[in-house]
């Protein structure tokens with residue numbers, strides 16, 4: 093397990109605080125299968141002892157013992173400023189199953205709780221559970237969610253809500269913030285152990301490099317460049333891209349006030365605490381690059397050890413320079429796929445940008461515009477597609493260029509539609525859908541949480557019986573006030 097390498101000075105061995113009278117809200121069968129946890133007929137773990145374990149009330153189920161739960165220390169930059177020590181203020185790493193670490197979020201206080209109460213409210217836990225599994229189904233690497241357990245325990249936020257515990261899985265929960273913590277505290281031996289662990293367990297390709305630490309930096313940067321390109325391609329806004337929320341494995345993690353673009357605004361800010369728009373949709377790539385600069389900074393001592401006599405900062409600066417072209421190449425490949433373009437024409441980037449600008453100007457729905465693009469044909473003019481834009485003339489003009497471009501593709505309309513529908517989702521976790529599921533869950537009705545989980549596990553399938561879940565929110569359904577409060 094990752095943290096077998098972490099010593100007492102950077103973690104706390106501590107058991108979760110029991111959650112009063114816990115009950116099941118949801119379980120992800122796919123995540124359970126990943127861990128090898130057998131489910132019974134009701135899609136709940138066969139061994140009922142799992143409920144107690146996943147609530148933080150016991151440390152043994154299904155023949156597994158979790159003897160040394162722990163919370164780890166990390167630091168980080170929040171909204172562009174050094175925030176010093178943070179850490180798992182409410183997350184407990186229970187242990188490892190099938191190469192996945194199992195973590196409980198919201199399971200009580202730790203040494204790193206600072207002013208927090210160690211709990212997570214039902215509202216934010218439903219969002220984390222649903223979005224983790226929805227992102228996975230979209231093919232975007234992410235921490236996963238195994239379960240959502242509720243309780244009537246009151247938790248005070250802006251109002252009094254109730255507690256929930258979401259269990260998460262990942263091959264490792266190490267963040268950029270762990271590197272920053274060790275670097276800021278002069279813990280260079282720990283920094284070396286951390287890098288060695290990551291290379292051995294998660295980036296074995298770096299082993300053969302003559303400069304493995306530098307190779308590790310580049311590999312982490314590449315993965316995160318790919319990740320943010322994937323987010324842009326589905327209109328996902330993370331909301332809090334602080335360096336402590338960035339995974340060293342390039343996983344999407346720490347779901348808070350995230351949002352998917354509905355009525356496209358390229359400068360959309362999903363977190364209303366982010367008044368300056370630092371984490372707006374169109375800024376995410378630059379911010380991820382900035383976070384990689386935080387990682388580079390923290391890795392200076394490692395590069396000094398690895399390349400003595402050379403300027404470590406220069407080496408890392410050069411490595412950091414590969415992020416923008418890597419991101420752009422991945423972005424272009426993904427958007428070409430979204431437009432069904434298999435050949436490469438230099439002007440494609442202009443065509444894609446023009447579409448995004450058209451969507452922005454018309455506040456057209458990000459997901460349905462791309463999904464319905466597969467109905468456009470080379471020879472027939474499609475009158476329906478343009479109806480998504482108030483400015484029909486502008487839409488027609490773009491469509492004409494697009495159809496001219498399609499003429500250069502050799503595949504048929506039907507083949508192209510099939511390919512496009514496998515990358516342009518029909519169903520995403522729209523905030524108003526999550527909100528509806530939360531409101532029902534707050535009334536002890538978990539059917540909508542489970543229905544959404546099911547629909548979003550097949551985001552590229554038509555699922556005609558759930559047509560209304562594919563629709564953009566009506567004006568009165570738009571959720572506008574998502575904050576960091578969780």
Ligand code: AMP
Nearest residue numbers: 178179180181182205208209210211346
């Ligand atoms: P976040 O904004 O959720 O990434 O959280 C930032 C830091 O605050 C992390 O170190 C969390 O563990 C911690 N934190 C957030 N909420 C709580 C809470 N209710 N109790 C304890 N720690 C918390």
Ligand code: MG
Nearest residue numbers: 336337345346
């Ligand atoms: Mg966090």
